[in-house]
Amino acid sequence: MEVGKEESLISDIREYAKTFTENGVSSFQNKIEQNLNVWKEKKLNIAVVGDSGAGKSSLINAILGLTAEDEGAAPVGSMETTMTIEKYVNPLHPNLVFSDMPGIGTPNFPRDSYFAKIGQDLTEFDFFLIVCSGRFKENDLWFANIIHSQRKEFYFVRTHTDEDVLSNKHDFPQTHNQETLLALLKNRLFDELNRAQIATNQDHIFLVDNYDPTKYDFEKLLDTLVVNAPSIKKDTLILSLAITTNNLIDEKVKVLKDRVYIKALLACVGSLVPLPGVGVAVEASVLYQEYQFYREQLSIDDKSMQNISERLDVSKENLEKKLNMKSHMVSVSLQAFVKFLSVHVASEGIENVVKAALPIISSVLAAGVSYPLCVHSLKNLLAMCEKEARAAHYDVEIMFLKQHQ
Numbered sequence: 001m002e003v004g005k006e007e008s009l010i011s012d013i014r015e016y017a018k019t020f021t022e023n024g025v026s027s028f029q030n031k032i033e034q035n036l037n038v039w040k041e042k043k044l045n046i047a048v049v050g051d052s053g054a055g056k057s058s059l060i061n062a063i064l065g066l067t068a069e070d071e072g073a074a075p076v077g078s079m080e081t082t083m084t085i086e087k088y089v090n091p092l093h094p095n096l097v098f099s100d101m102p103g104i105g106t107p108n109f110p111r112d113s114y115f116a117k118i119g120q121d122l123t124e125f126d127f128f129l130i131v132c133s134g135r136f137k138e139n140d141l142w143f144a145n146i147i148h149s150q151r152k153e154f155y156f157v158r159t160h161t162d163e164d165v166l167s168n169k170h171d172f173p174q175t176h177n178q179e180t181l182l183a184l185l186k187n188r189l190f191d192e193l194n195r196a197q198i199a200t201n202q203d204h205i206f207l208v209d210n211y212d213p214t215k216y217d218f219e220k221l222l223d224t225l226v227v228n229a230p231s232i233k234k235d236t237l238i239l240s241l242a243i244t245t246n247n248l249i250d251e252k253v254k255v256l257k258d259r260v261y262i263k264a265l266l267a268c269v270g271s272l273v274p275l276p277g278v279g280v281a282v283e284a285s286v287l288y289q290e291y292q293f294y295r296e297q298l299s300i301d302d303k304s305m306q307n308i309s310e311r312l313d314v315s316k317e318n319l320e321k322k323l324n325m326k327s328h329m330v331s332v333s334l335q336a337f338v339k340f341l342s343v344h345v346a347s348e349g350i351e352n353v354v355k356a357a358l359p360i361i362s363s364v365l366a367a368g369v370s371y372p373l374c375v376h377s378l379k380n381l382l383a384m385c386e387k388e389a390r391a392a393h394y395d396v397e398i399m400f401l402k403q404h405q
């Protein structure tokens with residue numbers, strides 16, 4: 001861990017210990033919970049614009065990890081024209097909000113009065129996605145210039161890439177080369193934007209297939225949004241994205257690791273359960289709850305695994321067995337979890353933060369001695385979930401491809 005981060009963690013721990021001494025246990029618990037939940041108080045707003053049929057609703061659903069039939073999903077292929085800004089969220093991750101904007105230049109929303117009519121302050125949006133299915137329309141380019149003049153971040157998303165690839169394969173069976181085709185499509189869009197004097201670069205153009213977020217530039221789009229998110233909202237975006245790419249797993253694990261040292265403090269107060277054979281007692285439900293949070297965040301919870309197994313047409317049990325997964329067994333009940341903790345107590349060397357924090361915590365919390373164990377247990381549980389997440393989201397693709405070869 002970086003030195004600056006270590007120091008700031010230790011100083012936070014000192015503050016929490018002070019709160020405990022001065023104001024008691026519930027203030028201590030409230031302060032920690034409040035700080036761990038700061039990300040939930042922020043909203044990340046993304047506006048989506050583009051012609052009717054461009055694939056805006058499909059793109060929103062794909063990023064939210066929803067199908068058009070799920071609760072909260074944007075209606076796809078709808079014949080109705082959006083008359084107001086429609087907002088969409090994944091009910092499980094309500095902090096990431098997509099706004100589907102009414103079509104520009106339609107009789108109800110002529111350009112001249114567009115912004116007055118939609119009645120929304122553009123500064124409230126963190127990002128703008130300008131979507132097209134073939135070429136960008138004049139209205140898209142007009143919109144991009146307005147956003148640019150307001151110094152807001154915007155990205156161009158070209159949908160239906162799957163259809164271009166298919167047509168090209170059909171038309172040029174001997175010479176078809178996917179990489180060449182994608183580069184050509186991107187160059188063409190880039191030239192078009194250049195001609196319209198829109199200040200952008202190729203890294204802001206994404207070719208996607210909304211039916212398959214694992215293909216083309218879809219993951220790159222998500223990674224770019226994460227990298228460019230305003231720093232105070234970065235954790236909110238990382239923890240609100242339901243889709244799991246390799247980079248996003250890295251980012252999620254980083255955020256979850258930072259919580260370990262603080263969450264472990266909470267596990268040293270409350271209704272302490274002795275861990276058989278270990279000689280210390282912990283508030284196991286705190287660790288258990290955080291562990292469930294890891295599983296959900298890394299999309300290896302029961303519902304996510306069910307979804308993957310349905311997609312692969314295998315049973316969830318078989319899939320978990322094939323991938324050598326254990327996390328679901330540990331999560332079956334608090335009892336099973338406590339048993340797992342007792343057997344898998346880490347015997348790692350004491351790291352800096354724990355070394356510095358232990359005397360501070362032990363001086364105020366009777367069960368402070370359990371702190372190192374809580375830190376190591378959470379880290380081990382997170383490492384297990386991370387490993388299984390990579391297997392469930394990546395090894396699975398390889399298995400799936402083999403099945404269909």
Ligand SMILES: Nc1nc2c(ncn2[C@@H]2O[C@H](COP(=O)(O)OP(=O)(O)OP(=O)(O)O)[C@@H](O)[C@H]2O)c(=O)[nH]1
Pocket residue numbers: 050051052053054055056057058059075076077078079080159160161162163208209210211
């Ligand atoms: N093959 C393919 N079809 C897509 C893709 N994206 C969207 N579609 C299909 O294109 C049609 C229109 O998509 P929508 O997402 O409803 O488009 P929209 O921009 O929201 O349209 P409006 O709500 O009318 O403005 C639907 O039938 C989608 O299933 C894609 O990337 N590839």
Ligand SMILES: [Mg+2]
Pocket residue numbers: 056057058074075076077078100
């Ligand atoms: Mg739509």
